[in-house]
Amino acid sequence: MNLKDHIRHVPDFPKPGILFYDISTLLAHADAWKEAVKQLHALIAPLKPDLLVGIESRGFLVAAPLALELGIGFVMVRKKGKLPGPTVRHSYALEYGEDTIEIQEAALRPGQRVVVLDDLLATGGTMTAAIELIRKVGGEVAATAYLIELSFLNGRKRLEALGVPSHSLMVYES
Ligand SMILES: O=P(O)(O)OC[C@H]1O[C@H](OP(=O)(O)OP(=O)(O)O)[C@H](O)[C@@H]1O
Numbered sequence: 663m664n665l666k667d668h669i670r671h672v673p674d675f676p677k678p679g680i681l682f683y684d685i686s687t688l689l690a691h692a693d694a695w696k697e698a699v700k701q702l703h704a705l706i707a708p709l710k711p712d713l714l715v716g717i718e719s720r721g722f723l724v725a726a727p728l729a730l731e732l733g734i735g736f737v738m739v740r741k742k743g744k745l746p747g748p749t750v751r752h753s754y755a756l757e758y759g760e761d762t763i764e765i766q767e768a769a770l771r772p773g774q775r776v777v778v779l780d781d782l783l784a785t786g787g788t789m790t791a792a793i794e795l796i797r798k799v800g801g802e803v804a805a806t807a808y809l810i811e812l813s814f815l816n817g818r819k820r821l822e823a824l825g826v827p828s829h830s831l832m833v834y835e836s
Protein backbone atom coordinates (compact mmCIF):
# COMPACT_ATOMS: atom_id res chain seq x y z
CA MET A 663 0.00 0.00 0.00
CA ASN A 664 1.29 3.48 -0.86
CA LEU A 665 0.28 5.83 1.96
CA LYS A 666 0.88 8.87 -0.27
CA ASP A 667 -2.16 7.81 -2.33
CA HIS A 668 -4.25 8.75 0.72
CA ILE A 669 -2.97 12.31 1.20
CA ARG A 670 -4.99 15.10 -0.45
CA HIS A 671 -3.08 18.14 -1.75
CA VAL A 672 -4.97 21.42 -1.38
CA PRO A 673 -3.44 24.49 -3.07
CA ASP A 674 -3.63 27.91 -1.43
CA PHE A 675 -4.75 26.71 2.01
CA PRO A 676 -4.76 28.24 4.60
CA LYS A 677 -3.06 31.08 2.69
CA PRO A 678 -2.22 31.83 -0.96
CA GLY A 679 0.99 30.04 -1.98
CA ILE A 680 0.76 27.22 0.60
CA LEU A 681 0.18 23.68 -0.64
CA PHE A 682 -1.65 21.97 2.21
CA TYR A 683 -1.08 18.23 2.79
CA ASP A 684 -4.44 17.05 4.12
CA ILE A 685 -4.45 13.88 6.26
CA SER A 686 -8.29 13.80 6.48
CA THR A 687 -8.39 11.35 3.56
CA LEU A 688 -5.86 9.06 5.29
CA LEU A 689 -7.81 9.12 8.58
CA ALA A 690 -11.06 8.33 6.74
CA HIS A 691 -9.62 5.19 5.15
CA ALA A 692 -9.55 2.48 7.83
CA ASP A 693 -6.94 0.21 6.21
CA ALA A 694 -4.58 3.03 5.25
CA TRP A 695 -4.80 4.60 8.72
CA LYS A 696 -4.19 1.24 10.38
CA GLU A 697 -1.13 0.73 8.14
CA ALA A 698 0.22 4.20 9.02
CA VAL A 699 -0.13 3.53 12.77
CA LYS A 700 1.52 0.13 12.30
CA GLN A 701 4.49 1.67 10.48
CA LEU A 702 4.92 4.37 13.13
CA HIS A 703 4.74 1.70 15.81
CA ALA A 704 7.61 -0.18 14.10
CA LEU A 705 9.73 3.00 14.06
CA ILE A 706 9.03 4.03 17.64
CA ALA A 707 8.86 0.78 19.65
CA PRO A 708 12.66 0.18 19.47
CA LEU A 709 13.25 3.64 21.02
CA LYS A 710 11.54 2.43 24.20
CA PRO A 711 10.02 5.77 25.27
CA ASP A 712 8.46 6.20 28.72
CA LEU A 713 5.74 8.45 27.26
CA LEU A 714 4.52 9.90 23.98
CA VAL A 715 3.85 13.61 23.56
CA GLY A 716 1.38 14.85 20.91
CA ILE A 717 0.99 18.42 19.64
CA GLU A 718 -2.51 19.90 19.27
CA SER A 719 -4.42 19.16 17.21
CA ARG A 720 -3.38 16.85 14.42
CA GLY A 721 -0.50 15.52 16.53
CA PHE A 722 -3.07 14.16 19.01
CA LEU A 723 -4.58 11.99 16.29
CA VAL A 724 -1.21 10.35 15.70
CA ALA A 725 0.07 10.10 19.27
CA ALA A 726 -3.04 8.77 21.02
CA PRO A 727 -3.51 5.48 19.09
CA LEU A 728 0.21 4.86 19.14
CA ALA A 729 0.46 5.31 22.92
CA LEU A 730 -2.31 2.74 23.34
CA GLU A 731 -0.50 0.30 21.02
CA LEU A 732 2.78 0.81 22.91
CA GLY A 733 1.06 0.53 26.30
CA ILE A 734 2.48 3.86 27.51
CA GLY A 735 1.00 7.21 28.55
CA PHE A 736 0.24 10.19 26.34
CA VAL A 737 0.93 13.84 27.22
CA MET A 738 -0.68 16.83 25.49
CA VAL A 739 1.13 19.92 24.25
CA ARG A 740 -1.75 22.36 23.66
CA LYS A 741 -2.32 25.75 22.06
CA LYS A 742 -2.26 28.49 24.72
CA GLY A 743 -4.97 28.88 27.34
CA LYS A 744 -6.35 25.34 27.18
CA LEU A 745 -4.46 23.51 29.96
CA PRO A 746 -5.37 23.97 33.67
CA GLY A 747 -2.85 24.50 36.47
CA PRO A 748 0.76 25.66 36.23
CA THR A 749 2.12 25.54 32.65
CA VAL A 750 5.11 26.70 30.65
CA ARG A 751 4.55 28.30 27.23
CA HIS A 752 6.54 29.13 24.12
CA SER A 753 5.70 31.22 21.03
CA TYR A 754 6.93 30.22 17.58
CA ALA A 755 6.55 30.65 13.81
CA LEU A 756 5.34 27.85 11.54
CA GLU A 757 5.08 27.55 7.74
CA TYR A 758 1.93 29.68 7.53
CA GLY A 759 1.68 31.72 10.72
CA GLU A 760 2.58 31.95 14.38
CA ASP A 761 1.22 30.51 17.59
CA THR A 762 1.91 29.73 21.26
CA ILE A 763 1.92 26.26 22.83
CA GLU A 764 1.95 25.07 26.43
CA ILE A 765 2.65 22.01 28.55
CA GLN A 766 1.68 21.37 32.17
CA GLU A 767 4.64 21.66 34.54
CA ALA A 768 3.69 18.35 36.15
CA ALA A 769 3.24 16.51 32.83
CA LEU A 770 6.56 14.65 33.06
CA ARG A 771 8.82 13.34 35.78
CA PRO A 772 12.44 14.54 35.53
CA GLY A 773 14.47 12.37 33.16
CA GLN A 774 11.51 10.68 31.47
CA ARG A 775 12.28 9.76 27.85
CA VAL A 776 9.67 10.91 25.38
CA VAL A 777 9.01 10.67 21.65
CA VAL A 778 7.08 13.65 20.27
CA LEU A 779 4.50 13.07 17.54
CA ASP A 780 2.96 15.38 14.99
CA ASP A 781 1.22 14.80 11.69
CA LEU A 782 3.65 16.88 9.66
CA LEU A 783 7.15 18.41 9.84
CA ALA A 784 7.50 21.61 7.78
CA THR A 785 9.88 24.32 9.04
CA GLY A 786 10.24 22.59 12.41
CA GLY A 787 9.10 25.74 14.26
CA THR A 788 6.31 23.93 16.09
CA MET A 789 8.49 20.98 17.07
CA THR A 790 11.38 23.21 18.18
CA ALA A 791 8.97 24.98 20.55
CA ALA A 792 7.63 21.63 21.82
CA ILE A 793 11.17 20.35 22.51
CA GLU A 794 11.93 23.56 24.39
CA LEU A 795 8.84 23.04 26.60
CA ILE A 796 9.55 19.36 27.27
CA ARG A 797 13.14 20.13 28.26
CA LYS A 798 11.96 22.96 30.54
CA VAL A 799 9.77 20.55 32.50
CA GLY A 800 12.60 18.01 32.79
CA GLY A 801 11.88 15.58 29.94
CA GLU A 802 14.42 14.02 27.62
CA VAL A 803 13.40 14.04 23.93
CA ALA A 804 14.62 10.78 22.37
CA ALA A 805 13.15 11.48 18.91
CA THR A 806 10.30 13.04 16.96
CA ALA A 807 8.06 11.28 14.43
CA TYR A 808 5.61 12.34 11.72
CA LEU A 809 3.33 10.98 9.07
CA ILE A 810 4.62 13.59 6.58
CA GLU A 811 7.89 15.51 6.18
CA LEU A 812 8.29 18.44 3.78
CA SER A 813 12.04 18.02 3.42
CA PHE A 814 12.52 21.20 1.33
CA LEU A 815 11.62 23.28 4.41
CA ASN A 816 14.58 21.80 6.34
CA GLY A 817 12.84 21.07 9.64
CA ARG A 818 14.93 17.93 10.08
CA LYS A 819 18.19 19.95 10.05
CA ARG A 820 16.76 22.40 12.56
CA LEU A 821 15.92 19.55 14.96
CA GLU A 822 19.30 17.84 14.36
CA ALA A 823 20.92 21.06 15.59
CA LEU A 824 19.03 20.48 18.87
CA GLY A 825 20.34 16.91 18.96
CA VAL A 826 16.94 15.37 18.18
CA PRO A 827 16.45 12.80 15.36
CA SER A 828 13.32 12.75 13.16
CA HIS A 829 11.40 9.79 11.70
CA SER A 830 8.77 10.17 9.00
CA LEU A 831 6.63 7.84 6.90
CA MET A 832 6.13 10.01 3.81
CA VAL A 833 8.71 12.50 2.54
CA TYR A 834 7.92 15.21 -0.04
CA GLU A 835 11.02 16.76 -1.56
CA SER A 836 9.42 19.71 -3.35
O1 LIG B 1 7.00 22.55 11.02
P1 LIG B 1 6.09 23.74 11.12
O2 LIG B 1 6.40 24.80 10.09
O3 LIG B 1 6.04 24.28 12.51
O4 LIG B 1 4.61 23.24 10.75
C1 LIG B 1 4.07 22.04 11.21
C2 LIG B 1 2.88 22.26 12.10
O5 LIG B 1 1.82 22.91 11.40
C3 LIG B 1 0.60 22.20 11.58
O6 LIG B 1 -0.07 22.57 12.73
P2 LIG B 1 -1.15 23.75 12.90
O7 LIG B 1 -0.54 24.81 13.76
O8 LIG B 1 -1.69 24.15 11.56
O9 LIG B 1 -2.24 23.10 13.83
P3 LIG B 1 -3.36 21.96 13.75
O10 LIG B 1 -2.65 20.65 13.98
O11 LIG B 1 -4.23 22.32 14.89
O12 LIG B 1 -4.06 22.00 12.40
C4 LIG B 1 1.08 20.76 11.75
O13 LIG B 1 0.10 19.96 12.38
C5 LIG B 1 2.33 20.92 12.58
O14 LIG B 1 2.03 21.01 13.97
Ligand SMILES: Nc1ncnc2[nH]cnc12
Pocket residue numbers: 680681682683684756757758782784
Ligand atom coordinates in the same frame (compact mmCIF):
# COMPACT_ATOMS: atom_id res chain seq x y z
N1 LIG C 1 1.95 22.53 3.96
C1 LIG C 1 1.34 22.06 5.07
N2 LIG C 1 0.31 21.19 4.98
C2 LIG C 1 -0.30 20.71 6.12
N3 LIG C 1 0.06 21.07 7.35
C3 LIG C 1 1.09 21.93 7.47
N4 LIG C 1 1.70 22.45 8.56
C4 LIG C 1 2.68 23.27 8.14
N5 LIG C 1 2.76 23.30 6.81
C5 LIG C 1 1.77 22.46 6.36
